[in-house]
Amino acid sequence: MSLQGTYDPQNIFAQIIRGDAPCYKLYEDDDVLAFLDLFPQSHGHALVVPKRSAARNILEVDPDALCKVMGVVQRLTRAIVDELNPDGVQVAQFNGAPAGQTVFHIHVHIVPRYAGQGLGIHAAQKADPAELEQLQARLVRRIDG
Ligand code: 5GP
DSSP: OOSSSOOOTTSHHHHHHHTSSOOOEEEEOSSEEEEEOSSOSSTTOEEEEESSOOOSSTTTSOHHHHHHHHHHHHHHHHHHHHHHOOSEEEEEOOOSGGGTOOSOSOOEEEEEEOTTOOOOOTTTSOOOHHHHHHHHHHHHHHHHO
């Protein structure tokens, strides 16, 4: 998929936003949804998406929707750092397959980094559901608290 193209309403994040597919939800308001990455590259890898934008990438997304997403990215990054104590955090966003994008509904990655630990392969290995559930509970408590 190149930068140019048509938004596919059947993409997995659109399904998650509609409630047609499950997710380990961390945060939701009228405009933004945040959930755990199912194939995490590190412990606590989370994704933040706009709910009302049929946008594949940063070129297409409405700036107001992007601002709301980034507000939640900051809030969730703080919660992740407070709860998981990583040594660093990557905040990333990919546009187009050659840039590493695999799901074509715009999203921002929050990837905690731990000293001495490499990064898992992108979108490759499914996490243990029990671990995701536990992580979800910890982070939801931290965001709400
Ligand atoms: P991208 O490669 O488009 O920047 O990121 C897509 C991300 O979505 C990847 O990190 C991948 O692991 C994650 N992902 C793919 N399918 C699913 C899914 O069904 N549920 C969740 N929660 N994450 C997914």
